[in-house]
Amino acid sequence: MPPYISIGGYADPPRIPCFSIETGCGELVALVGGPGSGKSNLIKSIAGIRPAGKGSIRIMGARPGSIRAREGAVFVFQNSNFAPDIAVRNQLERRIALFRGVPVRAVHKDVADWCEEMELIGIADEIPGQMNRSQLQMLSLAPLALTNPFVAVLDEPMINLSSLRVSSALAIIISLLEKTSVLVLVQNKSPLVTRADKVVNLP
């Protein structure tokens, strides 16, 4: 079984010098770096939407961007997770249906229940521009809770959350650890750093 996420000799000069890391099932790994340290570029490289500068990246043994790497991986970006003109709940339903491989109508109830549990049931029907950043960031975590990814890569998943929502988000991420490998890219003060199995400091 290959490591769930394998980053070997990755470098993004001048921001990130060469580093390597491997994560396995049930592991939470935190890559810690300040603003402008190259975290957002790194998640794009892992997602296969930006070429890696140097080194190699593999997800479940597959190249980033290949359909095999994307099938079992959920990526949560710091911003721009949703199209600006479409109601967020509709977008979530289509994405979750895509991950589960079922028709959209089969996930209506699950998404509605999750939104209700998170006290976002009314607001989720709005477009992103009508929400605050905390609500939007919380909703971007829905695919983690409603699919069963092998790999989750999260860029600053809590930075915009209101204090009331931090514990809910933390619970979602921790609950993944039964069968998922979680890689978080965060700043030093994130509560995820204290929970991480491994911490790698980016300069």
Place this chain on the structure above:
Amino acid sequence: MKGRNTYYFRESIIILLKTKWIGPYLLLPPLLAFMVYAEAYLFAHGVAGIFTLGQRTVLAIWNGSLLLALIAGIKSCLFFSKMWESSWFRNSLALPVSRPSGFWGPYLAVLSIVSAIFILTTGAVVAALQESGRVPVFQIIAESYIPVMWAVSMGAFLGMLTTGTAGSMFFTILLLLGFMTGLPFVSLPKWLFAIIPPVGRIMTLGMLYPQGLIQAVILILHSAVFLMLGRLLFGIGSRRR
């Protein structure tokens, strides 16, 4: 996996049905009605020669086609450019979707909407100006669809190449140049005819169907080439950024 190939098509359709994208097409009926009325007035006063009802029907179909091509081309440039350069679209490529469908999905969505409007427009024209039956209406409608398809393909290429505003300005100039080459009193250097899409010539020759079929083939090839160039740029762009 279910929905992998249709994800972007469905997202695009939802966006395109918003008022700001569909609204400009509502300009088409009043503009077309004005043109038909103005042409009828000119015919009645002998300014534009004498046209039979069948010829007026054909002219109205071509007017509708070129007006729709203008609106569709401009809106396509704006839509494709906005979509493909947006951060959410780039980030959505991390979903388990077919990446080529990121190009073909939005293209087919725009083409579907524009085709529906084309059918409504030509249907309204044919119903309003019931022609005498001597004009091959269906062949002419099929031929007049080509500039509309060309406009969307060109919009996809320009939307991929540049910003929406620059693309739509370039498209408008290209369409007007192409239209001018069809006007009998406009003389242009011969070499220009080789590079400008025959949007005007297909109309003037299309009035006398089956003339204009060569121009139809040229315009189809022109749109296919630019569509494939757009697809190529999309492939390069999605690997490099």
